[in-house]
Amino acid sequence: MATKSEESVAAAAEKLEELKVNGDNTKPANGGPAEEGSDDEEEGTSTPAPTAAKKKKKKKPKKKKAKPTSQTSPPSVLIDTLFPNNSFPVGEECDYRDENLARKTNEEKRHLDRLNQDFLTDYRKAAEVHREVRQWAKDWIKPGMGLTEIAEGIENSVRSLVGHDGLTDGDAMIAGMGFPTGLGINHCAAHYTPNAGNKMVLNQGDVMKVDFGVHVNGRIVDSAFTVAFDPVYDPLLTAVKEATYAGIREAGIDVRVGDIGAAIQEVMESYEVELNGTTYPVKCIRNLNGHDIIRHRIHGGKSVPIVKSSDQTKMEEGEVFAIETFGSTGKGYVRDDIEVSHYARQADVPASGLRLQSAKNLLKVIDKNFGTLPFCRRYLDRLGQEKYLLGLNNLVQSGIVEAYPPLVDIKGSYTAQYEHTILLRPTVKEIVSKGTDY
Incomplete structure (x- = not known):
């Protein structure tokens, strides 16, 4: 059997070994702040806490842009956006006179109106x-x-x-x-x-x-x-x-x-x-x-x-x-x-007899882009047409396109x-x- 002094020495050695393995027992096991007056506090340091598992950040859904409810200046908002489902304003309605006044209540005429x-x-x-x-x-x-x-x-x-x-x-x-x-x-x-x-x-x-x-x-x-x-x-x-x-x-x-x-x-x-x-x-x-x-x-x-x-x-x-x-x-x-600026393709006038190639080419552009709607030279410029005046004049002379000169007093x-x-x-x-x- 060991003596008391031997037991004391053994116990002290065991305690010293425990301290080496586990560290200073004055520091909390959970990594929190040291007790008041500890060396760590005096030196302004602390034991870092264990890092938690990083959570994935959820992406916030993008906010939908609100549809405009009024027109801009200059105007740029699609008219269909401002008036969905073809809800365009009705113009000013005026009753017909005299014998035509009854049209407003005539069921046949009301039916015709609905068909339009x-x-x-x-x-x-x-x-x-x-x-x-x-x-x-x-x-x-x-x-x-x-x-x-x-x-x-x-x-x-x-x-x-x-x-x-x-x-x-x-x-x-x-x-x-x-x-x-x-x-x-x-x-x-x-x-x-x-x-x-x-x-x-x-x-x-x-x-x-x-x-x-x-x-x-x-x-x-x-x-x-x-x-x-x-x-x-x-x-x-x-x-x-x-x-x-x-x-x-x-x-x-x-x-x-x-x-x-x-x-x-x-x-x-x-x-x-x-x-x-x-x-x-x-x-x-x-x-x-x-x-x-x-x-x-x-x-x-x-x-x-x-x-x-x-x-x-x-x-x-x-x-x-x-x-x-x-x-x-x-x-x-x-x-x-x-000088002339306004022109329009004449309806039902055939292009037969055109000999100038520039006129033939220009007529194709006019038919595709304007038909019988009036146009001007600036509109041809927008479409990238160049050196078209000879062809345009030829179309006018042939009666296929009509020129509308300015009208002055x-x-x-x-x-x-x-x-x-x-x-x-x-x-x-x-x-x-x-x-x-x-």
């Missing part, structure tokens, strides 16, 4: 695009801007809203510009849009007509307004606007177009305007007219005079008309002038224009392009 939903949807979509673009343009157009900038701003906005940029074959035929943006200044009343390189600028004292069309599936909405920055021209603009509404009120199924012209003239020529101390009567431009619109063609064949006329042609159910009026401080008569005069598109529905007359602006 594709027709109405296309027109109302085009009309809403026109409204949003022109209301933006009215605030955006300012003196000092170039005509090319104004025209392209309007046209690019229309293309953005319908979702067709017109840069691939056939795209512009689905939806887009119904015809080029007309920007007639002062004595120039119609059919003027800038060609490439145009340096014309809108000035403070100018009166400018803004006339553009929007089409969806070939159904064209034609509407125009006039911009003037000097209030001295207000009586001229008011005369033309009120004359346009007089024509719209008179229009209807079985109405003779000559009677519409008489109503327009009576209102228009009741106004006068004072410019630089001289008073001018506002005259109807007697050789300009409103017109019917058919699919893919801005002028269908019927005209609506803006002066009294013996024309007995009647408006008919289902037709679409552009009621437009022009007033002038000049002669009230326009003639062709300056005498220099020094001022002209104004207002226009709306109306649908002669079986039950009511709809001013499809009507907006809060006019």
